[in-house]
Amino acid sequence: MLEISHLTKIYKGGKKAVDDLSLSVAEGDICGFIGRNGAGKTTTIKCITGIMDFDEGDVFIGGKSIRTDPIACKRMIAYIPDNPDLYDNLTGVKYLSFIADIYRVDKRDRDRLIEKYAAAFELTKDLGDVISAYSHGMKQKLALIAALIHSPRLLVLDEPFVGLDPKASFTLKEIMREQCASGCSIFFSTHVLEVAEKLCNKVAIIREGKLLTAGTIDEVKGDASLESVFLELTDDAAKN
């Protein structure tokens, strides 16, 4: 579903944020993208979602290139940034309606899905309020609902658990599993290694823009814990 091929992103000034990164995520996979602060996770995610241009390589979503056919790719993706700044002046329901209009979600499906996910995240009664009145967690929940209402084939989430209360985190994990069971792929970055270990069937570890390792959880961690493998790999890379 997601194929990253030799992706390289160089910022102005010459800093290589992503360096020849190749990775694939199949249908039904939940892939955790792990790395320290400034490792290049968010830049990679922004390149995947077509928000940011990149210098070399390509990204394929469902076989289509984000470079040559960005609109078809974006139609298959739902993206949530780490700090979702939404349109403060719109009400929650108007924002969801805007997203549904853009993704051409059928009226009946839209109402059903908004109702379902708003209830799951306990946000229904707040949908009539303007987003500027929402807390960080509520904005995060609204962004999640917006991502889910157009039934994406690939969910790309940047630190999705930051700011969510324990109940919402649990709900999100359930929804992620449910989405994968229905064939959707999920690619998300996280700092919480326990979550990655329990939730993902695949992980990829990145340091200074370079992919250190990628594969199924068992392939990557072996008999050790994900935490020890992560620390060992990133420390080794730092020494080299």
Next chain:
Amino acid sequence: MRNVYLLVKVGLLSAFGGEKKRKRRLMKATMLGSTALLGALLFMAVMAFYGWSLSMILDFAGVPRLLVSGGLALGLLMSLVTGVGKIPGVLFAAKDYEMLASLPVTEAQLFLSKLVLAYTFSMTGIGGVTLPFCVVYGVKYGAPFGFYLAVLAGVLIAPLLVCAVAGVIAMFISRVASRSRASNIVMLVLSLAFIVAVMFMSMTFSAMPDSDIAAAMVRYDAALSAFLPTRLFVSAALGNCFDLVWLLLLCGVPFGLFTALSARLFRKSNFAMGERRTRGNFKAERLERIGGMSVSRALFSRELKSYFSFYGYVLNTGVGALLMLIFTGMLVFGGKGMFGGDVDVQTAQSVVLPAFVLIMCYCVVLAPPTASGISIEGSRLWILRSLPVSAADIFKAKLKLQLLLNWPVCVICGVVAALFLGVDALTGAMAVLLPMAYTLFAGLVGLVSNLFLPMLNWKNPMVPVKRSGSVFLCMVIGLVALAAPTVIYAFAGVSFALFGVIVLAAMLLACALVWRWLRTKGAKKFYALT
């Protein structure tokens, strides 16, 4: 005092973006700094030129001191109009209030620093207009050194009065606005009503049925002599220094009262403005009433909602449409005489209507919302970029806003002017079509300049609207596009209808080329913005 100084310093740096500039590369910082300085100098030079031209009429009328009193009156008026929009954001709904209140500074220090900021903004407005007029007077009539000192003192005192009056008006407007759920719209309507009222008052004043300009100037002088602040200012500047004390009392007492009043409300209003009305009673059944829209309509609808929810954005970019209506009102109510005596149809077609069209076009190129339309997205730009829509669709939505704001007004004003002046159909059509073409052109150029000079990392949304390079660049390009045909027309000696058709064709061609660039290279630039 150190805390107050630091708070004022950080307030000024954040208002004028000094800290950011220091961090930018030298060339960019120099370019932006020079542009700002050039803009300020240009404004003061225009004021001085205007003052110099006026001084000749005033000499003839025998009231040269009107240059001094008129300069102050104009400065007070401009500062009052801008103060009504500016002061609430400084004193009663400061965006940085919560952050500053968490610092180890007293409430009084915080309030004082905000008061100094409000005063500084008013003083900049008054000084920028009054000083050039007074310098012209001083140079032309060989005023002594004391004149300049008294003028300087007056310019330092007068903002106290503006702060007090603008502050009370702003308090009234925000109080009414805060009672409504649609507070932004109420704020906007009340502020626009105030600006229109002020402009219409001055228009009525200038449209007095008097063909004798000298007599009109004498009347202006009499009116400003009766207005206490200008009377005391002129008297002090012309040698009666004791009147400065009276001016200080006249401006200082209302300022003191306003300070006492706003000090009581400072904390409360800042907290109240930070709060948002919430209902928390949305029911899922209401979803059925929310209908679907097409992609382009959804994008445009969001653009409209965002635009009208931001008071400062509307005030700064909607001013062109407002000015067009006011100028058309002046033409209709002030009569053809405002262009220099009664005119026949021939003069109306070759001089009056072209001059009117020039003013209309000037209004539309002044501040198109597209010039800051991309910057204003700020940290929310990720939403548009991640949506499955093309950059051209996004540009179209932003462009439609500019057209919606100006095209209906262009049609109304053009038709009214053409009918009022009784020109032929083709000339009349140009009065409608040329401003419309310039509206489209300004909108497109606004997008291009915003792509070249984006400002996405702002804390205060007024920064990209008022102080971004793209707004200035767009205005300069628009003015050049307007000045070139004006100069050619002045020397070409062709009929306005024919010339208008040629300019229209050229503008449409330019629009087509700019749009082509936007769809191709502009789209790439949009996705490369950081």
